[in-house]
Amino acid sequence: MRYQAREVDIEGRVRLVMEGALTARDRVGVQDFVLLENYNSEAAFIENLRRRFRENLIYTYIGSVLVSMNPYKELEIYSKQQMDRYRGVSFYEISPHIYALSDNTYRAMRTERKDQCILISGESGAGKTEASKKILLYYAVTCPTNDHMAALGDRLLQSNPVLEAFGNAKTLRNDNSSRFGKYMDVQFDFRGAPVGGHILNYLLEKSRVVHQNHGERNFHIFYQLLDGGEDDQLNTLNLERNPQNYRYLVKGNCPRVSSISDKNNWKVVMKALPVIGFTEEEVQKLLNIIASVLHLGNTQFGEGEEGETYITTEISNLARLLGVDGSALREALTHKKLTAKGEEVIIFSSSLLRFSVVRCTCFYWAVFMFMQMITPLNFEQAEAARDALAKAVYGRTFTWLVEKINQSLALKDEIYHSSKGSSVIGLLDIYGFEVLQHNSFEQFCINYCNEKLQQLFIELTLRSEQEEYETEGIAWETVQYFDNKIICDLIEEKHKGIISILDEECLRPGETCDVSFLEKLEDTVGGHPHFVTHKLANGKTRRVMSREEFRLLHYAGEVNYNVNGFLDKNNDLLNRNLKEVMCQSDNQILSHCFRREEVIDQKRPEMAATQFKNSLMKLTEILRSKEPSYVRCIKPNDAKQPGRFDEVLVRHQVKYLGLMENLRVRRAGFAYRRRFEAFLQRYKPLCPETWPNWHGRLADGVLTLVKHLGYKDEEYKLGRSKIFIRFPKTLFNTEDALEA
Ligand code: ATP
Numbered sequence: 001m002r003y004q005a006r007e008v009d010i011e012g013r014v015r016l017v018m019e020g021a022l023t024a025r026d027r028v029g030v031q032d033f034v035l036l037e038n039y040n041s042e043a044a045f046i047e048n049l050r051r052r053f054r055e056n057l058i059y060t061y062i063g064s065v066l067v068s069m070n071p072y073k074e075l076e077i078y079s080k081q082q083m084d085r086y087r088g089v090s091f092y093e094i095s096p097h098i099y100a101l102s103d104n105t106y107r108a109m110r111t112e113r114k115d116q117c118i119l120i121s122g123e124s125g126a127g128k129t130e131a132s133k134k135i136l137l138y139y140a141v142t143c144p145t146n147d148h149m150a151a152l153g154d155r156l157l158q159s160n161p162v163l164e165a166f167g168n169a170k171t172l173r174n175d176n177s178s179r180f181g182k183y184m185d186v187q188f189d190f191r192g193a194p195v196g197g198h199i200l201n202y203l204l205e206k207s208r209v210v211h212q213n214h215g216e217r218n219f220h221i222f223y224q225l226l227d228g229g230e231d232d233q234l235n236t237l238n239l240e241r242n243p244q245n246y247r248y249l250v251k252g253n254c255p256r257v258s259s260i261s262d263k264n265n266w267k268v269v270m271k272a273l274p275v276i277g278f279t280e281e282e283v284q285k286l287l288n289i290i291a292s293v294l295h296l297g298n299t300q301f302g303e304g305e306e307g308e309t310y311i312t313t314e315i316s317n318l319a320r321l322l323g324v325d326g327s328a329l330r331e332a333l334t335h336k337k338l339t340a341k342g343e344e345v346i347i348f349s350s351s352l353l354r355f356s357v358v359r360c361t362c363f364y365w366a367v368f369m370f371m372q373m374i375t376p377l378n379f380e381q382a383e384a385a386r387d388a389l390a391k392a393v394y395g396r397t398f399t400w401l402v403e404k405i406n407q408s409l410a411l412k413d414e415i416y417h418s419s420k421g422s423s424v425i426g427l428l429d430i431y432g433f434e435v436l437q438h439n440s441f442e443q444f445c446i447n448y449c450n451e452k453l454q455q456l457f458i459e460l461t462l463r464s465e466q467e468e469y470e471t472e473g474i475a476w477e478t479v480q481y482f483d484n485k486i487i488c489d490l491i492e493e494k495h496k497g498i499i500s501i502l503d504e505e506c507l508r509p510g511e512t513c514d515v516s517f518l519e520k521l522e523d524t525v526g527g528h529p530h531f532v533t534h535k536l537a538n539g540k541t542r543r544v545m546s547r548e549e550f551r552l553l554h555y556a557g558e559v560n561y562n563v564n565g566f567l568d569k570n571n572d573l574l575n576r577n578l579k580e581v582m583c584q585s586d587n588q589i590l591s592h593c594f595r596r597e598e599v600i601d602q603k604r605p606e607m608a609a610t611q612f613k614n615s616l617m618k619l620t621e622i623l624r625s626k627e628p629s630y631v632r633c634i635k636p637n638d639a640k641q642p643g644r645f646d647e648v649l650v651r652h653q654v655k656y657l658g659l660m661e662n663l664r665v666r667r668a669g670f671a672y673r674r675r676f677e678a679f680l681q682r683y684k685p686l687c688p689e690t691w692p693n694w695h696g697r698l699a700d701g702v703l704t705l706v707k708h709l710g711y712k713d714e715e716y717k718l719g720r721s722k723i724f725i726r727f728p729k730t731l732f733n734t735e736d737a738l739e740a
């Protein structure tokens with residue numbers, strides 16, 4: 001049987017890229033892409049993925065990077081026996097696996113005493129969260145432990161269902177989509193036992209609390225509570241079981257998901273909370289908050305004859321659950337309070353404007369005069385204020401939840417002191433590059449994050465390649481690659497970048513709107529080679545683009561962003577009087593989330609994009625200080641089905657993940673490298689002088705062996721401890737000789 005693979009080259013000619021008898025290698029592909037003969041060919045890359053996927057071989061390496069295909073079915077490859085197979089075994093001696101990467105990282109941390117991190121990326125549904133759970137489970141099962149540490153491992157594992165309940169949702173692309181980015185440090189003591197953990201969370205998609213696209217759901221926790229909560233629990237919260245009764249749950253018209261049991265998951269979450277250290281009272285307060293968001297969604301407004309807005313639904317229950325005063329809440333949901341500091345505000349009267357008391361507030365060193373102006377909200381404004389409150393309550397509660405989990409995972413004092421010399425493995429499970437039909441502020445932030453990570457990836461991969469060549473004493477050959485710094489600068493540069501311009505537009509007095517932001521962008525970065533709008537340089541209009549869009553030419557491809565909502569989302573404002581009401585809540589979680597200082601402090605908090613930018617800067621610093629490993633996840637089809645390999649979809653992801661670039665950098669000089677002893681051990685039977693044992697220097701043994709095998713000088717180089725082989729064919733011939 002013969003096998004052929006074809007590709008279309010840049011001149012449009014179809015040519016063969018692989019041909020030969022169907023050997024085992026042909027059938028299952030190569031387990032490391034660096035061994036592909038034609039490493040510049042995307043077609044050969046994808047063909048290799050396809051063959052391995054067909055054989056249920058979902059893992060493949062690019063050097064030390066693990067590429068993982070989502071099988072969309074349970075494979076028998078994650079058992080305890082499998083974990084044992086991978087313990088202490090070198091990366092290349094056994095088939096690629098997430099356990100091999102976990103084990104290698106762990107051993108590198110132990111032997112080199114250097115902090116490690118594992119960066120998991122891929123688009124929604126590609127298997128990032130599953131991969132991170134498998135890594136955690138591997139450590140929980142295989143690392144040395146005692147009772148205390150077992151309890152910590154338990155808490156680490158139990159934090160997952162809780163975070164998923166509050167931070168994940170069913171989307172069109174993934175039934176269990178993480179709607180936040182997560183970086184988790186696991187801390188190990190000098191014996192290699194896990195002793196602590198810490199989570200950083202990034203940009204929760206709060207807009208989902210009040211709106212979901214068709215076929216999508218709100219965060220899982222709402223449905224879990226309604227389906228799984230006890231009758232008397234629901235009675236106390238004044239909730240009915242049917243999700244269709246809640247406006248925040250009906251937008252996507254998707255109350256149930258066949259692959260999810262909300263009832264069972266509720267039980268899991270309720271069991272997990274006390275393990276993580278939540279008291280009964282805290283759980284009750286948390287339930288009150290979940291219920292209050294649902295009641296908030298059902299709060300409706302009416303419009304009076306003079307345009308004033310009033311609440312038409314019962315509010316006492318909502319106020320009780322939020323732990324706030326009902327009439328204050330009613331007032332705050334329908335009025336806005338503006339404060340002018342140290343200035344006189346011209347007072348005039350109309351049915352729509354009413355002024356309240358002038359209040360003096362004393363500070364230690366100065367006295368400011370605050371004049372507070374209360375204006376009624378119109379109908380749309382009141383709805384927006386209600387939704388803003390729901391998003392703020394949910395978003396801040398999520399942050400509190402992460403803090404609470406962190407307290408439970410924190411190193412206890414006595415362990416802290418006994419764990420000197422400990423090291424950390426960080427796990428990053430963060431949103432991949434996103435291109436939707438309609439891309440907004442969220443996609444802008446997500447794709448910016450991917451630009452930053454790509455920049456770091458190239459920097460670190462090149463650095464480690466270069467370092468290895470230096471330690472091995474081999475001349476470094478310069479690699480051509482695309483440096484995406486130019487795009488990062490376009491987005492993040494101070495005063496000139498898109499984020500700065502967005503902030504300025506949000507702060508600028510007078511009439512600003514999303515379109516004025518776009519105009520400002522055109523004026524400032526219009527000539528940038530990675531920025532495009534409908535305006536052409538010659539003053540004409542680009543027809544294919546709408547006037548509300550700008551396009552960024554990302555490293556992974558082009559994305560059009562619609563500016564509608566950019567200003568509001570970046571501002572992320574909650575009316576001052578709503579904050580005032582909330583910080584008086586007798587629900588301790590809420591009074592912790594809404595601080596009095598926030599109301600007193602006149603300084604405007606950082607805007608959303610800048611906050612995100614700063615948190616990304618910190619993240620890249622954390623990652624830069626560690627030794628990185630990478631898992632690149634790919635999903636085979638959009639239908640979430642096993643056995644289907646959609647080539648177009650896979651090709652997109654190979655591109656977005658920068659895998660070809662990765663392979664090129666890795667293959668720049670040599671396809672393959674192996675330590676002398678491992679190389680000798682494997683191939684010594686091929687040479688009478690090295691068989692059965694070589695007694696001289698390892699390097700001499702390898703040299704004797706390769707001379708005997710007829711390697712030409714240009715095919716290999718000997719470093720200080722490793723042999724570097726330039727072409728895969730050389731290695732394959734050697735392997736074939738071994739099999740013969
Ligand atoms: P998102 O960015 O939306 O959070 P994700 O990359 O985290 O997506 P996962 O939630 O990890 O995606 O995976 C989506 C689904 O794919 C899982 O719920 C599971 O059904 C399936 N899946 C992923 N990886 C595996 C695996 N290794 N084995 C079996 N099924 C898997």
Ligand code: MG
Pocket residue numbers: 128129130176177178429
């Ligand atoms: Mg996920």
